[in-house]
Amino acid sequence: MAKVKLGTFAFARSGDKGDGSNVGVFVTNAKDYELIKAQLTVARVKQHFHAICKGEVTRYEAPNMLALNFLLRDSLGGGGSESLKTDAQGKTHGLGLLEIEVDR
Amino acid sequence: MRDKVLIGYGQGFWGDSILGPVRLVREGPLDYLALDYLAEVTMSIMQKLKGRNPKAGYATDFVAMLDRTLPDIMGKGIKVIANAGGVNPQGCLQAVLELARKKGIKGLKVGIIEGDDILTRVPELLKGGHALKNMDDDRALTDVQSRLLSANVYIGAFAVAECLAQGAQIVIGGRLTDPALVAGPMIHEFGWKADEWDKLAAGTMAGHIAECGAQCTGGNYTGWREVKDFVRIGYPIIEASPDGTFVVTKHDGTGGLVTRNTVVSQLLYEMGDPKRYLGPDCTADFTSAVVEEVGKDRVRLSGIKGGPATPTYKVSLSYQNGFKTSGQLTIAGPDAVAKAKLCADIVWGRLALDGCTFEEHQKMVEIVGAGVCHAGILETKDPAEVVLRMGVKCDDEDKVDRFGMEIVPLVTSGPPGVTGYAGGRPKATDIVGYWPALLDKTQVKTTVRVEVS
Numbered sequence: 001m002a003k004v005k006l007g008t009f010a011f012a013r014s015g016d017k018g019d020g021s022n023v024g025v026f027v028t029n030a031k032d033y034e035l036i037k038a039q040l041t042v043a044r045v046k047q048h049f050h051a052i053c054k055g056e057v058t059r060y061e062a063p064n065m066l067a068l069n070f071l072l073r074d075s076l077g078g079g080g081s082e083s084l085k086t087d088a089q090g091k092t093h094g095l096g097l098l099e100i101e102v103d104r
Numbered sequence: 105m106r107d108k109v110l111i112g113y114g115q116g117f118w119g120d121s122i123l124g125p126v127r128l129v130r131e132g133p134l135d136y137l138a139l140d141y142l143a144e145v146t147m148s149i150m151q152k153l154k155g156r157n158p159k160a161g162y163a164t165d166f167v168a169m170l171d172r173t174l175p176d177i178m179g180k181g182i183k184v185i186a187n188a189g190g191v192n193p194q195g196c197l198q199a200v201l202e203l204a205r206k207k208g209i210k211g212l213k214v215g216i217i218e219g220d221d222i223l224t225r226v227p228e229l230l231k232g233g234h235a236l237k238n239m240d241d242d243r244a245l246t247d248v249q250s251r252l253l254s255a256n257v258y259i260g261a262f263a264v265a266e267c268l269a270q271g272a273q274i275v276i277g278g279r280l281t282d283p284a285l286v287a288g289p290m291i292h293e294f295g296w297k298a299d300e301w302d303k304l305a306a307g308t309m310a311g312h313i314a315e316c317g318a319q320c321t322g323g324n325y326t327g328w329r330e331v332k333d334f335v336r337i338g339y340p341i342i343e344a345s346p347d348g349t350f351v352v353t354k355h356d357g358t359g360g361l362v363t364r365n366t367v368v369s370q371l372l373y374e375m376g377d378p379k380r381y382l383g384p385d386c387t388a389d390f391t392s393a394v395v396e397e398v399g400k401d402r403v404r405l406s407g408i409k410g411g412p413a414t415p416t417y418k419v420s421l422s423y424q425n426g427f428k429t430s431g432q433l434t435i436a437g438p439d440a441v442a443k444a445k446l447c448a449d450i451v452w453g454r455l456a457l458d459g460c461t462f463e464e465h466q467k468m469v470e471i472v473g474a475g476v477c478h479a480g481i482l483e484t485k486d487p488a489e490v491v492l493r494m495g496v497k498c499d500d501e502d503k504v505d506r507f508g509m510e511i512v513p514l515v516t517s518g519p520p521g522v523t524g525y526a527g528g529r530p531k532a533t534d535i536v537g538y539w540p541a542l543l544d545k546t547q548v549k550t551t552v553r554v555e556v557s
Binding site: 007011012013015016017018019022024026028048049050051052062063064066067071077079080081082087092096098099 | 144145240319324325326327364365368369370371372373374375376377378379390391392393394395425428430468470472476477478479480481482493495496497534535536537538540
């Protein structure tokens with residue numbers, strides 16, 4: 001077991017949902033899927049995005065795609081046209097999640 | 105009935121590359137070309153344009169695109185489906201007919217779908233007990249009714265199929281959902297019925313995969329090192345079958361790639377609950393799909409399950425919600441971050457000297473280069489230079505403009521190494537508030553009309 005960055009074996013995509021973002025993450029085999037299900041908890045992801053996500057985090061599972069989908073509420077500084085942030089649509093949040101370290 | 109239909113998606117949003125549709129129609133076989141030109145904010149901009157000029161309010165890029173592609177489209181008999189009508193499908197129809205006339209094309213059938221624009225009907229709907237409450241926070245529409253800019257119902261794929269059934273080669277809609285641009289031709293070609301939920305769900309999923317153009321063929325893919333030839337990236341083609349299975353692919357010889365990973369990436373884009381993807385025609389269960397690679401740049405989806413649609417349409421309303429602006433300067437090192445922080449403090453301090461203050465939530469400061477997009481995750485302590493971005497938002501347009509005047513003076517009256525100011529003083533622009541709501545389907549009637557050049 002070693003500490004590795006999620007991005008060394010997983011893929012992600014993110015976008016906006018109202019004033020929050022969604023971060024989808026997926027892997028390529030069943031063993032890694034069990035790993036991310038166990039380690040990418042709502043609490044861990046909320047902590048990881050502490051400086052970005054001011055609201056609640058929700059997690060959904062899509063086992064057919066070996067994927068998890070996280071909703072990060074209040075993470076865009078208002079969202080849409082209201083936001084003054086560079087990344088007003090959360091386009092980069094997926095890459096942000098891939099920086100998290102997991103035991104693998 | 106054809107056993108395979110090829111639907112290309114050439115435009116993921118207003119502003120996407122014109123090379124998408126141009127190359128889709130030129131570089132291989134194609135039956136349909138779908139194009140998305142709308143976003144939430146687009147409709148309010150288009151209403152403003154139409155207010156100034158009754159002939160405006162549609163995506164003029166669409167007409168420019170047809171100007172380049174009509175010869176191929178006519179030659180190959182490709183049908184075109186676009187939500188380019190914006191808030192003026194009739195204006196768009198006239199512009200396309202005018203273009204056809206100019207090019208000497210006779211007999212081109214252009215259809216429009218109307219009925220999504222309910223802006224003028226809002227008072228009548230409210231009177232009739234349709235509250236159009238904000239879906240996110242339950243506020244009553246009366247809070248913002250005097251400031252409404254646009255109101256559009258998300259229309260589904262059956263209106264597209266109806267327009268095709270009436271013989272249109274070019275289908276122009278207003279606020280059609282993005283997936284409807286793909287599911288519409290499937291319904292038309294394969295005769296799917298309104299209660300064939302699994303097939304409609306498959307059409308919806310196909311549309312979701314294709315709706316951002318190259319985002320399923322290697323664009324914005326976190327495995328980007330695998331992507332060959334970004335320059336000539338191929339836009340997606342859905343190879344649809346009557347039973348609801350489909351293959352995601354692209355033209356031979358184009359750049360990019362279509363793999364299980366690029367397709368799953370896009371399936372997760374802007375996703376909420378993957379078991380319940382709501383659309384005007386059905387609900388789709390994205391967790392039911394079997395996603396498999398069946399060849400080079402060919403990914404097949406099958407087994408998709410769907411269910412009945414809800415009794416309501418989603419409505420996208422927008423309203424004037426104050427003013428904002430932002431500006432930027434480049435701050436060269438050494439000590440770029442410290443100097444950028446000082447610059448921001450100077451701006452707020454000088455504005456306060458002049459009696460102009462903002463609340464914390466109305467102010468924005470970003471030190472781009474030191475860790476903005478990945479704040480708290482990936483940060484750098486001492487970059488060689490940074491871009492200082494500052495912005496404000498509030499209801500007072502004059503205050504926003506006053507802020508805009510206090511950035512450029514830093515070049516001569518702040519710390520050394522401040523440069524990179526171009527584009528003049530930032531000026532106040534409207535904040536367009538987004539108001540999602542639901543409306544009973546019985547209140548919406550779409551109509552379809554076809555004219556010939």
